[in-house]
Structures are given as C-alpha cells and as structure tokens.
Amino acid sequence: MISIRRRLIAVGVLSLLTGCAHPPATRPGIAPDALTVRVMTYNIQSGGGDLTRVAQVIRAAAPDVIGLQEVDVHWATRSNFADQATALAEQLGMQVRFAPIYQLPGAQPGDPPREFGVALLSRLPIATWRNDTITRLSTQQANPVPAPAPGLLEAVIDAHGVPVRVFVTHLDYRADPAVRVQQVSEMLGYLGDGSGPTLLLGDLNATPDAPELQPLFQRLHDSMADRGEALTYPAEAPIKRIDYILASRHFETRTASVPATTAADHRPVIAELLLYTNSEKSRVEGAR
16 A cells, blocks of 8 residues: 555656746745745634635635645535535635545435545645545544544645645544554654655644654654744634644745634644755755
8 A cells, every 4th residue: 555655656746847847936035946835734613604714814824735624525514514625725716635534424315425524725736645544533433442544635736846745634632642642653654754845734633742743743843843832722812732834854944823813713823934945955954
C-alpha cells in the first residue's frame, strides 16, 4: 500500500516539475530564491450556523492553501444537508478536495450519502490527492474501540512550480491521549523523511507541550512557535492552542497570526511562509 502511495506521489511530482509554468509569488524584500505561500487552518464547526460568515473570514485572510476540519457534506439538519466543501470552494473561487471521516446513508431514499470530514481548499493547482487511513475512536458508535478509519487528507499542490505535499488532519479530542499517540505515529509514517516541502494543517486537539505531539515537532516546525500564546479555542475566549500549521525545513515563517473571530468555535491560524527553492538555503533554515 505504501509503495503504491509513493509511486502515485512520484508521478504527481514529476508532472508538476515538467508541466508547471506559474510565476513565482515573490514580494518586496524577499530573497529571489524564496516564494511566499499564505497558509490557513480552520476548524469551521460545520459552518458555525452561518457558512457565509465562515467564507468571509477565509476571504479576509486571502490564503493560498486552507485546511478545514469539521466539514459537513449532506450531513445533518445543523448545516441544512449542504455540501459545505463545494459551497465554500464556489464562494471563494478555489479548488477543493474533501476527505470524509464518516459516511452514512442519505437522510432519505435517493439522497446523497451523509459525510463528515476534512477538506483542502487551494488557489494553487492540486496535482494529486488521496484519503489516508489512521486509527480513530468513532463518534458514531455507542461503544467504540480504536480502529482504522479515513480522514487524513494528503495532496500534492503546485506552489508556483514547486511540488508541495499537504496534509489536513483532525485528531482525537478525548482527554486520554492514547488514540492521539497512535494517530501521530501513523501520520509520521505517511510523512516519511520530509525530503520535500511538506505542510501539515489541522486541529490536533492537544496543546504544544503535549507529549504526544513532540514527535511531530521533531519532524515539522510549528509556525506559531515563539510567537506568543496564540490561543485558538474556544473562539469567544480562548484558553488553549490546539490548531496548527506545521511545515518542513524548506519553509520559514514570515508572519503568523490567530484572527479574533467567532464565526466558528475555533479561531483560525494563518501563516505567510517563505518556501526556499535553493536546497542549501532550505537545509540551513531547517537547522534553526
């Protein structure tokens, strides 16, 4: 299974390297070997009762790439059985890929399946994507036990000619970290050695000092590290940070912020990242 996944990614990367002709997103004062990519992660709480308001928050941030969690697709009355992934993509003029965690029969005969999961929105071309499996403790069963389930979205995007792997995730929320420990271990297997530019966006349901997150921080850099508390939950009066933009050594954080908004029960995280196209620069920056 892993070898097939690697071959698919390799094919996507090759096609990006040979077929992309997008101008670099450079800005004044930025080194010529660096591109800028605006990245966002946002747990939208199934639209928070007003998906248009969520779209306004995203539009104001003007991200290139967004990882969304708690996305309803024909899921429930709380979201009017809307396809929120497609609706947001249409409102924002972005590409979308949706990775369900749960899929149930439609509410009525003939209705589309009810789905709930994570999504990727992108202004940059999405070359390949897949819905990976990690251990989960289902919220749809009365007495769940940890078991493999989908909902780890993995994609390759074309960042102005540079292939970037992007993961969108939502980890277990329970106080007992046992399931998160397993989830982090499995995600590290998908991440691999980090030899290429990689981003992981998500609601990790644990604070930065949580022991179960430390293996991730050894592989990827926390874009909000050393930038104050940057609390994200609950949105009205946040007391902890559980939402993250993690990046490989190929990126340097130029700016990062947590906008104050109550459009959902989490606040989003936004980072402007420098993606170095010079391999030596990437190596040096990654050692910091």
